[in-house]
Amino acid sequence: MTPLSFQELIQNLQAFWANKGCVILQPLDMEVGAGTFHPATFLRAIGPESWSAAYVQPSRRPTDGRYGKNPNRLQHYYQFQVVIKPSPDNFKSLYLDSLKSIGIDTSIHDIRFVEDNWESPTLGAWGLGWEVWVNGMEVSQFTYFQQAGGLECFPVTGEITYGLERIAMYLQGVDSVYDLSWTKNANRKISYGDVFMQNEIEMSVYNFEEANTSQIFEYFDFLEEEAARLVSRHLPLPAYEMVMKASHAFNLLDARHAISVTERQRFILRVRTLAKIVAQEYYDSRAKLGFPLAEPELLKSNFDEGSEK
Amino acid sequence: MSAVSKPLLIEIGTEELPTNSVSVLGKALLEGVCDGLKIRNLSFGKAHWYASPRRLAALIHDVEQVAPEKMTEILGPPVAAARDQNGKWSKAAIGFAKKHGSSPENLTEKDTEKGLRLAFCSTIQGVSIEDSLTNIITESIDALPIEKKMRWGAKRISFARPVHWAVVMYGSTVFHEPILGVTPGNITFGHPVHSPDPILLSNPEEYEELLEAARVIADFEKRKNSIHIQIQAAAKDMNATAVVDEELLCEVTGLCEWPVALSGSFSSEFLSLPGEALILAMKTHQKYFHLLNSEGELLPHFITICNIESKNPEEVIRGNERVIHPRLSDAAFFFDSDMNSSLESKTSSLNQIIFQQRLGTLLHKVNRIDRNARRIAKILGASESEASQSALLCKSDLASQMVLEFPDMQGIAGRHNALNDGVSSSVALAIEQHYWPIYAGSKLPETEIGVCVAIADRIDTLVGIFGAGMHPTGSKDPFALRRASLSILRILIEKAYFLDLRELVDFAIEGFSDDLLDSGTSTAVLKYIIDRLPTYYDENNISVEIFRSVSALGIYCPFDIDLRVKAVAHFSTLPISESLAVANKRVTNILSKVDESDSLIEINEDLFSTEFEVRLAADLKLVKEACLDLILKKDYGAALEQLSMLDGPLADFFENVMVNSEDSTLRANRISLLKSVHEQFLKVADISQLAGK
Structure with a gap:
């Protein structure tokens, strides 16, 4: 069996999870650090409404850029994100089936669930779960959300994040991400490097050398004010966009070493404060709509006990 | 009515539990159930706990069906x-x-x-198992020491990880009362890949055997043992010795149900890296065991424990080898780039790392450590310049890439960098050893310069953090001040250094700029450090009364305290100690009721009206003289022996002399005599603390 190309890997995962009833979304058209930032995960984890979605999310981590020289580290890479709420009883076995669908035979490979508790200080979110190892290599994160934006999650969202490049490198047996086969057509192979090498080099230069820090500092302040203002106008979704932008601005400043260690904590706290007020506003806005996607019995129990703790 | 007894089985099936809590929870579940039976007066026989990543179970034999009337x-x-x-x-x-x-x-x-x-x-009527089992189970589940609980799905239940099934059987009777959101039955599950079908239990006693047939070794200790044997066999095949770290062994036991040891290799070019870095990369990131050859040198091989009898083990090995390679490449890259610059050049980066907001950066801290270390070196007669050089470099490797990636390499990375820079080996060793003891009970710094920096660093942390108002409270001790204190005490006591903490603490406080630290810091720090000693002595089986007899003196030299404590500990085993302690207690009691003015007079021998006063005073004089030299030499055992000679005279005195004489001059004189006795004892220890032990 020939291993999947990078794009076939994505197609297989999409088909698999579409088959399990997930809404297949397209990537968020904004810079985010992880698939968790997508409103389809972070905001949908809040409140009593049911939700199942899967999508690819390009993720930007400016500090991880290596000018295209490190075979494993990228400042822009892909995550495949699956969220199901409430997390189903067979969530883990669905995940194992999904591995089979991309060519990982569970009777050959050693698959392990190693405790890894997830926490996002900027989003005021945390959950418990595992990193999943295949023959000693971490290929996914598996998390049961317990809190998002400072709000208790009920019901609980189950989240799976696949590290697509790692899995593809493993399946294709290549040692450099740039050697991955993105796709093959009749006459030639298009590699990951063909698609992204120049981007990695130029964006590393931008992130580490060119980003205009004084402008970004000002921009951060603006976004902070704007998010608060939009919350006061009862517009949680635009306000949340400001939070995501602020978070990315912070990441850029971090990559430029423009924030001292002590300042760093303060910036994280500023983003978290925004994430919290936005989360509450989003909850209120869904409540006003009567939580249209909630199962009746969960809706009732949410009103009965939703404010527990 | 004849007593009926049957085996009881309780199993909770979960998603993969946090590795380090597997055995803890397994033991606790069994303990909870046994406690529940005991308090209900239900007798039982042998009890056994089981624990794997996906299950916790308790099997108890011969559980009485109904407690006796x-x-x-x-x-x-x-x-x-x-x-x-x-x-x-x-x-x-x-x-x-x-x-x-x-x-x-x-x-x-x-x-x-x-x-x-x-x-x-x-x-x-005695309670029956039928009526009480659900409560027993619920109580023991509630009492489990789960570090972080979670919820899942749309359930309000919380546990360490989602619960999927439960087994509750008494003999062949199955209980169905829900626990943790599932209805128990007599069905369990084996290895998900090797044996995915449900397993029907007809009797609790089949549990272990049926699971083993379904590729699950449920018994934690048995699984651990099997791993150990497999590792040794695999090592033997490679003509090597595997280093089996107990902590790692427990960790991997908590990560699998059907352990299979496989061995792999990495490129021998990585052997040029510091062995510690290779071992850490294998151990912390990959949970691999490393191997040594007959000369004790690291081999380019590893052993991994997987959780499957793979259809193609080669594939699993190849996979693992592909993971370790980039990890080691990273380590090699970090090491090489770290070696490209001197350790000294990294020191300046420490001004980027905050030690504590009020206390400034690590660079500030390093300068204070330097100041303290030079002082300590001077007192100990060690090289001040080497102590200074070591102190100034001791934190520099925190700015190295190696330590950023492998925090446990702190100190070790510094030593390598220093040696590479051509720094003397005693400085390089001190850089590494100033972190010792790394764990409670682990080895102490071996070199004198290492001791200087180790103490200098910890005194600075204690003084700074206390001075910044961040006293540790209960379980909250983010700067590990408890451990820092114990480390200081262990080094000074076990390596026999006469260093006075009060002097060191006050000197360290002067190293901070004016008004930076809260007032009262010196007292608070000294009290905190000395307050760690009872625990230390408790671990060495020395009672708190013995410690108190010395701590009452207000001495701040831990080694001096220790010499006295050991002398008192020995003394307390002697027959005479009891009466002498009681006599001292009596002296203390009398003196505590006396006004200062009563005893201001000098002892006047002319005022003695009984032979008992005369004798006590005369013997005291002799003892005083004999003790003078002994105390100077800190031979507290011999001093106590001398003091014991006062036992008889004191007993006679109390038997025959009224201290509270109506004649106030006589009274004052007698009190002065007792005070003098008391003071003499206090030069060694307050023996009265031993009374009524």
Whole structure:
């Protein structure tokens, strides 16, 4: 069996999870650090409404850029994100089936669930779960959300994040991400490097050398004010966009070493404060709509006990 | 009624539990269930715990079905008072019977030490396992020490990880009362890949065997043992010795149900890296065991424990080798780039790392460590310049890439960098050893310069953090001040250094700029450090009373304290210690009731009115002289021996002399004599603390 190309890997995962009833979304058209930032995960984890979605999310981590020289580290890479709420009883076995669908035979490979508790200080979110190892290599994160934006999650969202490049490198047996086969057509192979090498080099230069820090500092302040203002106008979704932008601005400043260690904590706290007020506003806005996607019995129990703790 | 007893099995099936809590929770579940049986008076036989990533279980043999009846007997009024003159039941008898829902006719008479009494006797039915098992299970689940609980799905239940099934069986009887949101049955599950079908249990005693057939070794210790044997066999195949770290062994045991050891290799070019870095990369990131050759040198091989009998083990090995390669490449890259710059050049980056907001950066800290270390070196007669050089470099590797990636390499990375820079080996060793002891009970710095920096660093942390108002509270000790204190004490005591903490602490405080630290820091820090000693001595089986007899003196030199504590500990085993302690206690009691003005006078021998006063005073004089030299030499054992000679004179004194004489001059003189005795004892220890132990 020939291993999947990078794009076939994505197609297989999409088909698999579409088959399990997930809404297949397209990537968020904004810079985010992880698939968790997508409103389809972070905001949908809040409140009593049911939700199942899967999508690819390009993720930007400016500090991880290596000018295209490190075979494993990228400042822009892909995550495949699956969220199901409430997390189903067979969530883990669905995940194992999904591995089979991309060519990982569970009777050959050693698959392990190693405790890894997830926490996002900027989003005021945390959950418990595992990193999943295949023959000693971490290929996914598996998390049961317990809190998002400072709000208790009920019901609980189950989240799976696949590290697509790692899995593809493993399946294709290549040692450099740039050697991955993105796709093959009749006459030639298009590699990951063909698609992204120049981007990695130029964006590393931008992130580490060119980003205009004084402008970004000002921009951060603006976004902070704007998010608060939009919350006061009862517009949680635009306000949340400001939070995501602020978070990315912070990441850029971090990559430029423009924030001292002590300042760093303060910036994280500023983003978290925004994430919290936005989360509450989003909850209120869904409540006003009567939580249209909630199962009746969960809706009732949410009103009965939703404010527990 | 003959007692029926059967085996009891409780199993909770979960998603993969946090690795390090697997055995803890398994043991705790069994303990909880046994406690529940005990308090209900249900007897049981052998009990066994099971724990794997996906299950916790307790199997208890010969659990009694119904607890035995209990006879109770409550005594009432005396029989003599049970009837009035007319032979009718008295009010007392009627009242007593009524209180217990009975009537006087149904009471019996009991012969007791206090004569014949009325008594109410009844039998209480023992509880049955049927009625109490659900409660026993619920109570033991509630008592499990789960570090972080979670919820899942749309359930309000919380546990360490989602719960999927439960087994509750008493003999062949199955219990179905829900626990943790699932309905228990007699169905368990084996290895998800090797044996995905449900397993029907007809009897609790089949549990271990049926699971083993389904590729699950449920017994934690058995699984651990199997891993150990497999590792050794695999190592033997490679003509090597595997280093089996107990902590890692437990960790991997908590990560698998059907362990299979596989061995792989990495490129020998990585062997040029520091061995510690290779071992850490294998151990912390990949949970691999490393191997040594007969010369004790690291081999380019590893052993991994997987959780499957793979259809193609080569594939699993290849996969693991592909993971370790980039990890080691990273380590090699970090190491090489770290070696490209001197350790000294990294020191300046420490001004980027905040030690604590109020106390400034690590660079500030390093300068204070330097100041302290030079002082300590001077006191100990060690090289001040080497202590200074080591202190100034001791934190520099925190700015290295290696330590950023492998925090456990702190100190080790610094040593390598220093040696690479051509720094003297004693400085390089001190850089590494100033972190020692790394764990409670682990080895102490071996070199004197290492000791200087180790103490200098920890005193600075203690003084700084206390001074910044961040006293550790209860379980919150983010700067590990408890460990820092214990480390200082262990180094000074076990390596026999006469360093006075008060001097060191006050000197360290002066190293901070004016007004930076809270007032009262010196007292607070000294008290905190000394307060760690009772725990230290408790671990060495020395009682707190013995420690108190020395701590009462207000000494701040831990080694001096230790010499005294050991002397008192020995003394307390001697027959004479008891009476001497009591006598000292008496002296203390008398003195505590005395006004200062009462005892201001000098002892006046002319005022002695009894031979007992004369003798006590004379013996005291002799003992004083003999002790002078002994105390100077810190031979506290011999000093106590001398002091013991006062036992007889003191006893005679108390027997025959009234301290509280009506003549106030006589009284004052006697008090002065006792005070003088007391002061003499206090030069060694406050023996009165041993009284009434």
